Amino acid sequence: MLKISYSKICYVSLLGMLFTNAVFGQVEYGSFNYDGLDRSYIVYTPDSVQINSPLVLLLHGYDGTANEMINFTFMTEVADTAGFIVCFPQADQNRWNSGIGWPTSNTDDVGFISALMDTMHSNYGIDLQRIYVGGHSNGGIMAYKLVCEINNRIAKVAAVCSPQMPATISTCDSTQSMPMLLMFGTADPLVLYESGVPSIPGSFSAEETLDYWLGMNGCESSGDTVAMPNTDPFDGCNTEVITYGDCDESMPVVFYKMHGAGHHWPGVNHNLEWAGPPNLDFKADVELWNFFNTNNFEPQQPAVPEGFSGTVTDTSAILSWGANLESDLAGYNIYRGMVPVLYDSIRTIPLDTHYVDTDLIPGQVYFYR
Numbered sequence: 481m482l483k484i485s486y487s488k489i490c491y492v493s494l495l496g497m498l499f500t501n502a503v504f505g506q507v508e509y510g511s512f513n514y515d516g517l518d519r520s521y522i523v524y525t526p527d528s529v530q531i532n533s534p535l536v537l538l539l540h541g542y543d544g545t546a547n548e549m550i551n552f553t554f555m556t557e558v559a560d561t562a563g564f565i566v567c568f569p570q571a572d573q574n575r576w577n578s579g580i581g582w583p584t585s586n587t588d589d590v591g592f593i594s595a596l597m598d599t600m601h602s603n604y605g606i607d608l609q610r611i612y613v614g615g616h617s618n619g620g621i622m623a624y625k626l627v628c629e630i631n632n633r634i635a636k637v638a639a640v641c642s643p644q645m646p647a648t649i650s651t652c653d654s655t656q657s658m659p660m661l662l663m664f665g666t667a668d669p670l671v672l673y674e675s676g677v678p679s680i681p682g683s684f685s686a687e688e689t690l691d692y693w694l695g696m697n698g699c700e701s702s703g704d705t706v707a708m709p710n711t712d713p714f715d716g717c718n719t720e721v722i723t724y725g726d727c728d729e730s731m732p733v734v735f736y737k738m739h740g741a742g743h744h745w746p747g748v749n750h751n752l753e754w755a756g757p758p759n760l761d762f763k764a765d766v767e768l769w770n771f772f773n774t775n776n777f778e779p780q781q782p783a784v785p786e787g788f789s790g791t792v793t794d795t796s797a798i799l800s801w802g803a804n805l806e807s808d809l810a811g812y813n814i815y816r817g818m819v820p821v822l823y824d825s826i827r828t829i830p831l832d833t834h835y836v837d838t839d840l841i842p843g844q845v846y847f848y849r
Contacts, residue, residue: 786801
């Protein structure tokens with residue numbers, strides 16, 4: 481299981497210069513002909529990748545693109561830490577034929593993505609038993625459709641701001657359960673949280689989507705609720721994570737109820753007024769990989785690293801800490817702020833015990849954790 485450790489706050493005052501962080505891994509653009517159409521995709525392979533690595537397929541939203549998805553998410557950074565491959569498929573005419581209820585092409589997107597899985601296996605040697613699918617908005621609705629039509633090819637699914645559609649469930653039956661992560665904002669202007677008249681014709685509300693997957697997965701308990709840290713007190717959002725683990729055949733449902741959040745990928749402000757407020761308290765990408773990479777859905781928190789300290793040079797802050805020796809730890813998330821109550825995540829790193837921060841403003845006081 482990927483764990484991100486948080487350490488004690490360290491106060492560092494310094495003079496610095498502004499630099500940028502390096503980008504790891506390799507981005508490749510690919511395409512092949514499927515059903516008479518040239519279908520394209522983007523692949524990110526971290527330097528640490530090995531044969532038989534997991535694959536995460538990340539599907540963009542309605543009128544979105546694969547390029548946008550790779551640029552506004554942080555999944556490549558998580559892949560650098562955890563060593564999996566990420567693929568960003570491109571929908572025909574930028575719209576997945578998911579049964580969304582809005583105009584789309586009539587292309588066979590299920591067949592395309594299934595063929596893409598085979599292509600990824602042939603070209604990159606991915607583990608066919610560890611293919612995970614995530615999606616935002618229409619991309620998540622497409623992920624639901626994949627569950628119903630190629631269930632045996634997918635290990636787990638995560639859908640963000642994605643309502644279930646009647647056209648999709650018409651192809652499902654009770655044998656097509658799936659470990660499912662769902663994220664919904666209570667202030668989403670497109671996806672109703674409770675019942676009412678939806679903006680997307682015929683779509684389920686967030687609560688109805690949750691109820692559907694609880695029924696599909698045979699979940700009987702009321703779920704265990706944990707409040708996530710409110711790391712950005714000025715975004716107007718806070719999040720509860722409700723884990724339903726008492727389900728058939730290890731098919732849990734994990735539900736993120738994002739109070740006050742709109743139609744955004746968590747951790748990103750798309751600067752779209754129509755989409756409502758962004759939730760900046762956590763990065764969806766880290767939560768998705770936590771879910772994909774674990775079979776234990778009891779809430780756990782890693783131990784706090786000891787000995788967190790900082791030193792200053794003329795150009796940088798040098799942070800160091802004692803190693804966390806838990807066997808399932810995959811990396812550390814480093815946060816920085818200019819006041820001790822508001823922090824931004826500046827880097828996710830592997831199991832090193834130091835970090836040099838050069839992205840600084842001369843004369844500014846910084847707080848780290």
